[in-house]
Amino acid sequence: MGSMPERIQVRSADSADLREQELLRRVQAGEKQYFYELVKPYERRIYTAAFAILRNEADAEDAAQEAMFKALTHIQQFRAEARFSTWLTQIAVNEALMRRRRAHSEIMEPIGERQDEEGNYTPRDFADWREIPSEVLERKEIRQKLTDAVGALAQKYREVFVLRDVQHLSIEETAEALGISRASVKTRLLRARLMLRDLLAPGLNGSWFGKVPFMKGSKPW
Amino acid sequence: MVVNCEHVWKEISNYLDDDVDAATRAAMEAHFKECKHCTAVLSGTRNVVELYGDDRLFELPAGFSRRLQRRLAQPITSRFGSSRTFWMLAVAAVALMVGSFSLANSSVFRRPDVRSKLAQPAHKIPPALMVAVSSEGRVFHVPGCKYLHKREGESPELMTASNAIKEGYVPCARCLRQYLSAEVECPRSRLGDEFALRSQEPVAPPPGF
Numbered sequence: 138m139g140s141m142p143e144r145i146q147v148r149s150a151d152s153a154d155l156r157e158q159e160l161l162r163r164v165q166a167g168e169k170q171y172f173y174e175l176v177k178p179y180e181r182r183i184y185t186a187a188f189a190i191l192r193n194e195a196d197a198e199d200a201a202q203e204a205m206f207k208a209l210t211h212i213q214q215f216r217a218e219a220r221f222s223t224w225l226t227q228i229a230v231n232e233a234l235m236r237r238r239r240a241h242s243e244i245m246e247p248i249g250e251r252q253d254e255e256g257n258y259t260p261r262d263f264a265d266w267r268e269i270p271s272e273v274l275e276r277k278e279i280r281q282k283l284t285d286a287v288g289a290l291a292q293k294y295r296e297v298f299v300l301r302d303v304q305h306l307s308i309e310e311t312a313e314a315l316g317i318s319r320a321s322v323k324t325r326l327l328r329a330r331l332m333l334r335d336l337l338a339p340g341l342n343g344s345w346f347g348k349v350p351f352m353k354g355s356k357p358w
Numbered sequence: 359m360v361v362n363c364e365h366v367w368k369e370i371s372n373y374l375d376d377d378v379d380a381a382t383r384a385a386m387e388a389h390f391k392e393c394k395h396c397t398a399v400l401s402g403t404r405n406v407v408e409l410y411g412d413d414r415l416f417e418l419p420a421g422f423s424r425r426l427q428r429r430l431a432q433p434i435t436s437r438f439g440s441s442r443t444f445w446m447l448a449v450a451a452v453a454l455m456v457g458s459f460s461l462a463n464s465s466v467f468r469r470p471d472v473r474s475k476l477a478q479p480a481h482k483i484p485p486a487l488m489v490a491v492s493s494e495g496r497v498f499h500v501p502g503c504k505y506l507h508k509r510e511g512e513s514p515e516l517m518t519a520s521n522a523i524k525e526g527y528v529p530c531a532r533c534l535r536q537y538l539s540a541e542v543e544c545p546r547s548r549l550g551d552e553f554a555l556r557s558q559e560p561v562a563p564p565p566g567f
Contacts, residue, residue: 173427180423185416194419201422202429209430260367260399280415285412308375325560327371333410334402 153178156280157221164212172209179222182304183229189299190233192288200236204229219310226304227314230296261335284335290329297322298329359385366396370403482537483529485520491527498522503533 160175176183183204188197208215208228215224287295300311301322312322359381361369366389373386390397401525409415489498492508492515499506501516508514519529531538 173430177423180426181413181416181418184418184422186418198419198422198425202426205426206429206432258367259364260395264373280417283409283415298410302407303416305411308377323372323377327368329401330371330374330403331367333406334399337406338402 138216161212161215161221164209165215169209172212175221176205176208176225179225182222183225185299185303186226186229187233188289189295189303190230190237190292196236196240197233200233201229204232207232222311223306223314224272226300226306226310230314258331260331282340283337286333289336290339294325294329294332297325298333301326361385363389363393363396366390366393367399370400372398373400374404396472424516483519483523483534484537485518487519488516489519489522489527489529489534490514490516491522491525496527497530498527498534499530500533503530505530505532 157175160171163171164175180201184197185203187200187204188194191197191200196241204225205228207339208225213220287298290298296315297311300306300314303307306314308319308326309327312319361382366373366386368380369382369386373383378386390400488501488504490497490501490503492506492512494509495507497505498517498519499514501514506514517525529538
């Protein structure tokens, strides 16, 4: 990469897309020094997608880096039909899935693994914790609890949940990235959301916050 | 349209994604007004979606960006580790090939020269030349060659030289010597001399064959 590339300036204030397009054009034209600037906004996303599948920081980082390197290598193959972020995510998902297959790393027996995907899921906790301010995410222990909870999901639910609700991919994009049907994405997503709610309800209902004033949740019975 | 709790739980994810039809949405909203359990499930599920949708939740490991930039700075050939390693591997491969070739051609492995003149290559013999073979021998001859050994009473079999070669016969170094690369001293055969003077056109067998 050599020296730091000059920053590409575009006129409009809300021009993130235009800027991305310009960076893409230049990278595809051979100015590879702009590639990091192109993928920087998606670093966290790519890492998270890999982490959702591999559940190990070091493996996820390796997979994310390899995915971005592959994206650089095959940048000419990117077509504008898809969003660049989606394309990147798909490469990361494929890389992580390939590594998981290689490592046969399905060793945990997380929640929901033995449940029938098509069967109905009955919520277990009906506590109302409707007022959770996003500021809770400033607290490291809360972030850790949430990360642990998603890690406790079975692989097939975790993958769908992370791509859809963390990466904000559409149902179609998630289905395509994982090679499953739209119906399966929807079913797994429902399961994942309800299971996470059940996993988090006891903590978010009060025990993680102590006397935090915003917690008004209570059992309705 | 009226929905029960089970129906609501089944559709609650689609409801949050605004992926239900208008009638179902209306029925679910009517249900939420009367059912605290389902309202709690709805708000909890919505919180899950909102919390996990926040970019702050998953942090990158310290130094991730720096390591990524370093990785991206590697040349494309880095599948082999580095360009230097790649070139070293390439040079080693070429050296190995050249070495193997030289070794294969060295005297150690070269096939020794054939010692018998009978085994001289028969490639100069006209393929259509009619030759004679016997059931006992492995040599093909010009018909009438006195060196054609055959059982008593046996008639030589006639075939083209190309077929004889295909079947593993080798040319007679006497009667066919004009076509071979090495000359041998041999007694002249009557027909051998005669055929030796002829052109390389197919030869008809003499009468009696």
